[in-house]
Amino acid sequence: MKVGVIGGGQLARMMVPPAIALGLEIRVLAEAEHSSAAIAATAVGDYRDLDTVLAFAEDVDVITFDHEHVPEPVLRALIERGVPVHPGPDALRYAQDKLLMRARLTELGLPAPAWAAVHDTAELADFLAANGGRGVLKTPRGGYDGKGVRVISSAAEAEDWFAALAEDGRGGALLVEELVEFRRELAALVARRPSGASVAWPTVETIQRGGVCAEVLAPAPDLSDEADAEARRIAARVADGLGVTGVLAVELFEHVDGRILVNELAMRPHNSGHWSIDGAVTSQFEQHLRAVLDLPLGDSSPIAPWSVMANVLGGPAGEAFTDRYAEAMAAHPDVKLHGYDKTSRPGRKVGHVTAIGASLDDVRSRARAAADLFG
């Protein structure tokens, strides 16, 4: 069986090991030579170009993704030609447009921060006035890792974005959301087959620094069984309600009042699930392959009481992740190292490390110390 992956980043890269284990063939349409997924890349081209994507899809059993940016017309053309696409365009449009996503989650009755589509500073000022004077402004399309997101305390701070919107001429709106007072951020990861069955991993805690995920604690410490079940239920309802196939990550806020609110969605394997490679019976990457092929899903149980994943962000330009290997391996023989074979730039995710074990404090300090060796 052949799985075609559009996008050559580290998520495509990390699908390759479970594909090898399962005896599946994986093919990647990468944006450029020397991508992170180059070991499997069999084509290089523009994923927005219909002919490029159709040619790539000719010899695979299913198309899936490293990212959510393939244009809807390209996705629909694939389906018209009989190529299974997972997740499909009916789901991906919610990942591509945060206003659509917010409207759909509200329709489904899922818990979320207060939000509004705002077309100008007057509408934005009204929202801020009704929500404590502050808010999180987001461009509906194209943001990630903190880009396209701005915390504001006056409508004037949004003037440049509204000006860009007006220039765009498509009559769009910005998304503004309540600035949630949260205890912490959580994430619920679920995989869903086209035939409907889904399996969730334990709810995790994600720790951001500078808008980028720094650490993931699996499972989330001190989370009640009810809250864990609620987070998993939300993820399963989002997957069902939006028709997501493959892995879905639901980023959540744990509000200071105890409510769990949906923050963002990702319809693909996600940084909050990297711990599962070394910490769960079935990793998110294996599960994604099973799901998009509509094969029975694997057991998502953890293999140890605690897993902690810490991202490695790029240090001085030009230094490779592997340059620090001897030191990291000598100091941490029990920490799993994952390099993405990406050129290092300050702040860029170039790898991650995972530790597992019986004591959270111990596991977390080992993961942190190993990641710090690369910093």
Added chain:
Amino acid sequence: MKVGVIGGGQLARMMVPPAIALGLEIRVLAEAEHSSAAIAATAVGDYRDLDTVLAFAEDVDVITFDHEHVPEPVLRALIERGVPVHPGPDALRYAQDKLLMRARLTELGLPAPAWAAVHDTAELADFLAANGGRGVLKTPRGGYDGKGVRVISSAAEAEDWFAALAEDGRGGALLVEELVEFRRELAALVARRPSGASVAWPTVETIQRGGVCAEVLAPAPDLSDEADAEARRIAARVADGLGVTGVLAVELFEHVDGRILVNELAMRPHNSGHWSIDGAVTSQFEQHLRAVLDLPLGDSSPIAPWSVMANVLGGPAGEAFTDRYAEAMAAHPDVKLHGYDKTSRPGRKVGHVTAIGASLDDVRSRARAAADLFG
């Protein structure tokens, strides 16, 4: 860092996932197109041809192997040109010639079955008379998985092999060994760096059917701490004494009198260590890569009390391992499946499965049942 692997079988294939995780580049010199390691194969050619191997080695940091059959002159030529080769020719000659191996282990004082180099039926008859009338006859070179091995109870049964030896004209001998009365077979796996440090995994029990490994129980059940330590010590002494670098597997007999005797050696990752992919902090394939690059070795601890690996032998020709996936995954969501992408032939190893858990009986029956689904 680039690791060049000579040989495109499943052992090379299974080095690729940890290479991807570690951000290493792996290159394979395969015997043919569509090898089991085709995802990483960058060259196809004859490993006995010096020019082919030198060209392959030009752009890698180290050469290692999927098998032990590369001729010594080719290995020496690589080293002369400054290419690190692990394991090197001084070690590999013991893997390539069982008579040399027996002689060296005897020199090192390691426990072994009684053995002799026999040049004709008369010498063989003398050995049999002195060892209970039976023995195991082996061709010193080229045997594997029961091939080149024959249990005999009279010297006459060896006439064809002696005739072949005479035709060969090189004045060689056959190896005959005492037919050991053993309780069971064990294996000790160790990885050793060129700089000398070594790490062993827990001693395992291997269960053969028809001369081929069927199951591996890790750790070996009901093995005393002393016997486990003795097996590991033997493996470490073999690795040191023969100068093995990378992974070394030492197949052992547990004699009915309790002694542990060396049966066979393999200087590469080995079937008896496949359990470590899913059952140990550091798998034999990751450890082999670390060792041949002279990087610090990883923790070899098991991640669960018990791991059981069961081989999947080929069924009807033409059926792919993946044809039974839906059934196997539905019945065994917690068993890890490993396909080698090899054409199925009756009796050929085409994949393996591993289960881990707290109860040996449960783990073993799950692994057995999953493997049987492919039979």
